[in-house]
Amino acid sequence: MYAIYALISFLVGVATNVQSGVNGQIRLLTGNAVFASFANFMVGTILLVMLLILFAGLGIWSMPERGLLSRTRWWTWMGGPLGLIYVMALVLLPPLIGYAAFFSMLVAGQLFLSVTLDHKGWLVERIRRVDKVRAAGVLLLLVGAVLIQNS
Amino acid sequence: MSLLFSMISFLTGAAVTMQSAVNGRLRAASGNPVFASLFSFLGGMVLLVVMLPLASALGIYPLPSWDMLLSTKWWMWTGGVFGTALVFCSILIPPKIGFGAYFSMMVAGQLTGSVLADATGFLGSQVHPVSPLRLLGVILLIAGAVLVQRPGRSSDADAAAAGMDAPVSDADIAENAKAVPQAKGGDA
Numbered sequence: 272m273y274a275i276y277a278l279i280s281f282l283v284g285v286a287t288n289v290q291s292g293v294n295g296q297i298r299l300l301t302g303n304a305v306f307a308s309f310a311n312f313m314v315g316t317i318l319l320v321m322l323l324i325l326f327a328g329l330g331i332w333s334m335p336e337r338g339l340l341s342r343t344r345w346w347t348w349m350g351g352p353l354g355l356i357y358v359m360a361l362v363l364l365p366p367l368i369g370y371a372a373f374f375s376m377l378v379a380g381q382l383f384l385s386v387t388l389d390h391k392g393w394l395v396e397r398i399r400r401v402d403k404v405r406a407a408g409v410l411l412l413l414v415g416a417v418l419i420q421n422s
Numbered sequence: 423m424s425l426l427f428s429m430i431s432f433l434t435g436a437a438v439t440m441q442s443a444v445n446g447r448l449r450a451a452s453g454n455p456v457f458a459s460l461f462s463f464l465g466g467m468v469l470l471v472v473m474l475p476l477a478s479a480l481g482i483y484p485l486p487s488w489d490m491l492l493s494t495k496w497w498m499w500t501g502g503v504f505g506t507a508l509v510f511c512s513i514l515i516p517p518k519i520g521f522g523a524y525f526s527m528m529v530a531g532q533l534t535g536s537v538l539a540d541a542t543g544f545l546g547s548q549v550h551p552v553s554p555l556r557l558l559g560v561i562l563l564i565a566g567a568v569l570v571q572r573p574g575r576s577s578d579a580d581a582a583a584a585g586m587d588a589p590v591s592d593a594d595i596a597e598n599a600k601a602v603p604q605a606k607g608g609d610a
Binding site: 272273276277278279280281283284285286288290291292293294295296297300301302303304305306308309310311313314316317318319320322326332333334335339342343344346348349350351352353354355356357360364367368372373374376377378379380381382384385388389393394395397399404405407408409410411412413414415416419 | 433438439455463468495500504505506508509511512520528529530533535537538545555563566567569
């Protein structure tokens with residue numbers, strides 16, 4: 272089961288290339304990077320509204336109960352703006368420092384925080400400590416990222 | 423200046439991880455990963471609806487004409503479908519294998535995919551053949567991701583400590599306990 276989750280994670284990463292490729296085509300045709308992001312978010316929103324109704328109808332994931340807003344903290348709802356930071360940075364930063372530097376730093380930030388959350392047990396159910404093997408893994412990933420971006 | 427932009431790029435990477443974590447909390451509170459994904463998209467869309475006329479008014483990006491929109495092909499609009507898969511998996515998978523394992527595999531897939539896209543000239547991108555150095559990079563990525571994996575290494579004592587260390591209230595943990603079994607059925 273673990274291997275299947277790991278494999279899906281890998282495929283999700285591959286799919287992000289298709290996403291950025293097709294979004295890039297909209298940007299190319301309209302000349303408007305904000306519109307390309309908007310198209311991406313709009314299609315996703317429509318799809319998810321349909322999926323929400325479908326899964327609720329099938330009884331797999333029921334609609335959230337009333338009063339959810341009062342039971343959650345404000346930052347629980349901030350996923351959208353956080354995602355938008357990435358989408359806008361992808362448009363604005365590479366022309367300023369180059370794709371290689373941008374992606375290398377992006378990957379570094381992603382791995383740094385995810386390993387830290389696991390290590391500290393922040394926002395996760397289980398602690399996964401950083402040991403030598405895990406630190407070596409992160410280092411190899413970073414070296415690999417830099418090699419690909421610079422060659 | 424370049425240092426500043428590099429710092430911003432690093433923080434953007436942290437924001438990507440944070441998005442997954444924050445959406446995960448909304449999933450735990452609502453018991454519904456589709457609902458959590460939807461609000462992630464809705465939040466971004468609301469901001470973009472504000473930015474679109476703003477960028478147009480400032481003359482940065484004029485709004486596209488109907489002719490432009492009609493000249494697009496259907497598949498160009500599928501970005502949101504892939505984006506949905508990404509956000510959805512970023513909610514469902516980290517609780518199973520951890521953030522480190524999830525993002526290691528994701529990054530390895532992302533960069534391997536970009537090497538493939540460059541090699542084939544995917545969607546009109548400039549063809550950039552697989553050089554020995556790039557191949558070595560892919561091997562290091564995958565080796566690194568495998569090293570970060572290693573399942574089942576946390577102890578129950580660690581898990582108990584997590585409850586105490588985490589900036590998450592007891593109410594949140596109670597929510598979690600309620601919400602997670604509800605969602606279990608759908609994960610299978």
